[in-house]
Amino acid sequence: MxxxxxxxxxxxxxxxxxxxxxxxxxxxxxxxxxxxxxxxFKLKNIVQVFGLTAENDKEVEAYFSEEGGKDGKFVVRVIKDIDGNEVEMNELELKSLDLYKQEKAPAATRRYPYFLMFESAADKAADKPAGIVLPTQDFGLWSVCYGYLSLDTDAETIKGIVYYDQKETPGLGAEIEQEYWKDSFVGKKIVDANGALLAPKASKDAAIAKDSPNHYISVSGATFTMDGIDKGLVNTLKFYEKVIEHYRGGNK
Amino acid sequence: MSDTMKAFKDPFVINNPIAVQVLGICSALAVTTQIKPAFTMAVAVTAVMGLSNLTVSLLRKQIPNKIRIIIELTIISTLVILVDQILKAYAYDISRQLSVFVGLIITNCIVMGRAEAYALHNPPIPALMDGIGNGLGYGVILVIVAFFRELFGVGKLLGKEILTSSPDAWGYKHSGLMVVPTGAFVIISLIVWVHHNYTKKFED
Incomplete structure (x- = not known):
C-alpha cells in the first residue's frame, strides 16, 4: 500500500x-x-602541569580556594597589557577568555590571565611564588590547541606543559598529549645563553631536542601543529614578559 | 523458551554481534584499552539499543515505509546525543576518553541493523529485549577485550596496578601490542574462535 x-x-x-x-x-x-x-577540568590541568596531584574534583578546587589545597594555593591574576598592568576580572569574563584572540582585540579590552602558585600564606604575603602557570594557545592544523606552561621558582625553567584541549590528528598532531612529548619540555629554559627571553622551539633532531636547553621534540608529520605550538609559546612569552621578568632569578 | 527470552538470549549468547556478525568492530578496537571506558561504552550502547528498538517498535505501524530509515536514524541520533550530553554532565573524564566514539554509536551498524531487522516487525517488549541483548552481547566482548588489554598492556585492572613491568627482576614486560588496536584484533579473533567452538552444536 x-x-x-x-x-x-x-x-x-x-x-x-x-x-x-x-x-x-x-x-x-x-x-x-x-x-x-x-x-x-581546566583547573585540574593547571594543578597537574605544576607537578601536583589531586585525587578528586574537590581537591582540585581546593587549590584555587581561599584556604588553598594540600600542597599550596593557586592565585589567578590578570594583566590588561603587556606592560604588566593588573586588572580585576570576574569569573564569568575569565571563562570566555581566549588568549590567541587577544592580539587582534582592541587594546583596551585585552586581558591576559596567569596563575601564581604559593606554598604558604607567608610566601603569598611576600609575593614569592613557587612557580607560575601561563596559558599558551594557538591554531594547530585543525583546531586551537589550548594549553598551560608551568615555570619553576626561577621563572626560567620549564616545569611542565600540557595541552588539555586539542583536536589534532591522532598519531600525528595529537601526540602532543603523549608523555614523551611533554617530557621533552621538562627542565628546558625560556631564556637564551645571554639571559634574554627566548621561546622553546621544535627540533626534528633528536640529539638537539634532548641536549639543547631551548628545544623540544618535533613530532614528524605534524608540522602545522608544531608551528602552532611554537607560535603560541612565542606569544605567551611576549604577553607575560613583564610578569616573567618580575619573578625571574628566584625571587623566592 | 518464550519469544521475549529468546529475543534477549539469542543475540547475547549465540548470535553475538561482535563474535558472529562482526559488527561494531571499529569502536571495539578504539575504546578497549581500559576497562572503565569500555564498560561505559557498553552501558551507553545497551541503553541506546534498548530504547531505539523500543521506540521504533512502538511506532512501527505508523512509520511510513518510504522514510523508515531516516526516521530510525533520527531516533537513534537523538538517543545518542542524549547519552553524550549525560556523560558530559556526569562522567566528564570518561566522556573525554571516549571522545568521538560516543557520537559514533549513531553509525554503529548493530543499532541500525537491529532497528531495521527486528524492531520494525516485532512488538515493543521483545524488541526492547532484543536491543538490550544485542547491547550486552556487544558490551561483554568489549569488557573482556579491555580486561586483557589493560592487564597485559599496562599491568593494571580498573586503574589498580596488578602486574609490575620489570624486565630485570623477573623478566616480565608489558606488551606494547596490547596497547595498540592490533592487540584488540588478536583478542577478538581468539574470542571468535572460542565462541565458534562453543556454538558449533547450535548449527546444523
Missing part, C-alpha cells in the same frame, strides 16, 4: 519536532553541570 505524501510529511515533521524538543530541553538542563565540569 502506498502511503500518501501528506501522511509522510506530517509524520516526519512530528518526529523532528519531538526529537528537537527533547534534545533542546536536555541540553539546557545539563548545561550548568557540563560547564562546571569543563572548568574543573
Amino acid at each position: 502506498q502511503e500518501s505524501n501528506v501522511k509522510t510529511m506530517t509524520f516526519a515533521t512530528i518526529v523532528t519536532i519531538v526529537c528537537a524538543v527533547i534534545l533542546g530541553a536536555t541540553a539546557t538542563a545539563l548545561k550548568p553541570q557540563q560547564e562546571l565540569n569543563a572548568k574543573v
